[in-house]
Amino acid sequence: MHEPRHILRAQQFSRAQMEGFFADADQLRADLENPHKREEFSDYLIDRVLFNIFYEPSTRTRMSFSAAAEYLGMRVVSTENAAEFSSHTKGETLEDTIRVFNEYQPAAIVLRHFDTGSARRAADVSDVPIINAGDGKGEHPTQALLDVYTIQRELGQIDGLNIVIGGDLAHGRTARSLAQILARFKQVHIIFVAPKQLRIDGEVTDYLTDHGVTYAETEDLAAALAEADVVYWTRIQKERFTDPKLFDKVRNRYVLNAETIAPLKADAIIMHPLPRTVEIATDLDDDPRAAYFRQTGNGLFMRMALLDWVCRP
Numbered sequence: 001m002h003e004p005r006h007i008l009r010a011q012q013f014s015r016a017q018m019e020g021f022f023a024d025a026d027q028l029r030a031d032l033e034n035p036h037k038r039e040e041f042s043d044y045l046i047d048r049v050l051f052n053i054f055y056e057p058s059t060r061t062r063m064s065f066s067a068a069a070e071y072l073g074m075r076v077v078s079t080e081n082a083a084e085f086s087s088h089t090k091g092e093t094l095e096d097t098i099r100v101f102n103e104y105q106p107a108a109i110v111l112r113h114f115d116t117g118s119a120r121r122a123a124d125v126s127d128v129p130i131i132n133a134g135d136g137k138g139e140h141p142t143q144a145l146l147d148v149y150t151i152q153r154e155l156g157q158i159d160g161l162n163i164v165i166g167g168d169l170a171h172g173r174t175a176r177s178l179a180q181i182l183a184r185f186k187q188v189h190i191i192f193v194a195p196k197q198l199r200i201d202g203e204v205t206d207y208l209t210d211h212g213v214t215y216a217e218t219e220d221l222a223a224a225l226a227e228a229d230v231v232y233w234t235r236i237q238k239e240r241f242t243d244p245k246l247f248d249k250v251r252n253r254y255v256l257n258a259e260t261i262a263p264l265k266a267d268a269i270i271m272h273p274l275p276r277t278v279e280i281a282t283d284l285d286d287d288p289r290a291a292y293f294r295q296t297g298n299g300l301f302m303r304m305a306l307l308d309w310v311c312r313p
């Protein structure tokens with residue numbers, strides 16, 4: 001038996017592996033539309049069981065992992081509110097819970113948890129692959145993979161692009177994971193836009209510097225948008241604020257709408273991991289540059305490709 005193929009951090013994948021996932025996701029997209037091909041989906045997944053364990057709310061990640069597994073012939077056992085409905089409330093540690101789940105022989109465990117580093121802790125006690133579906137303010141690697149897959153599909157390349165990442169960079173794990181995964185590509189330039197209280201942390205910028213990625217930090221939205229090939233916008237994460245006054249101060253600071261995106265190039269794209277609140281006005285949804293719903297759709301195929309990789313014997 002090989003070591004379990006955990007997915008814990010965006011940075012764990014090489015560029016070649018990511019390009020393999022892009023090709024697999026494209027193929028799975030085509031296969032899903034072809035009823036004859038669907039029968040050929042990998043035998044080793046048929047009737048294997050995927051565990052979805054979510055201690056924090058989720059819409060896209062949980063549903064797309066469930067759907068991805070079902071399309072591949074797997075079965076899904078799921079808890080959508082483990083923080084309330086599992087033995088967590090009785091004081092059971094995450095480690096014990098994961099050891100118990102190992103006894104039930106799932107093919108993989110998809111874990112979303114409010115503690116940063118929880119996916120690593122789970123992997124340390126698990127012989128079954130752990131897929132990090134978001135660990136607190138830490139990482140969200142499967143989101144980062146679907147994000148780079150989206151850029152590749154929309155713009156045909158990732159190398160050489162100017163990528164604006166903005167919003168709540170202090171609490172947003174998708175922004176952290178995306179910034180770090182972009183280091184695998186050539187001559188990407190990142191422009192971070194955030195209120196000064198919500199800047200990206202030094203661990204991420206040090207990683208970029210160590211990997212030769214150039215970046216800038218600014219509070220000037222218009223100037224950043226004028227440079228952008230990709231705008232990756234994120235929600236102000238109300239639930240992670242300890243000071244409600246600070247949240248009130250920053251919540252409407254950066255709103256993308258028809259007026260504020262005026263400097264954006266005609267061939268740029270606007271992405272968002274979703275859910276959005278006020279930070280992208282719905283009047284942008286019909287703009288062809290708004291890629292966020294296509295992006296979420298790409299998540300299904302990327303997660304199918306990832307389950308295939310994780311569960312392969």
Ligand code: NCD
Pocket residue numbers: 060061134140143173174235237273274275
């Ligand atoms: C994000 C998350 O949970 O980190 N959602 C997602 O998985 N697409 C973003 C967020 O909560 O703002």
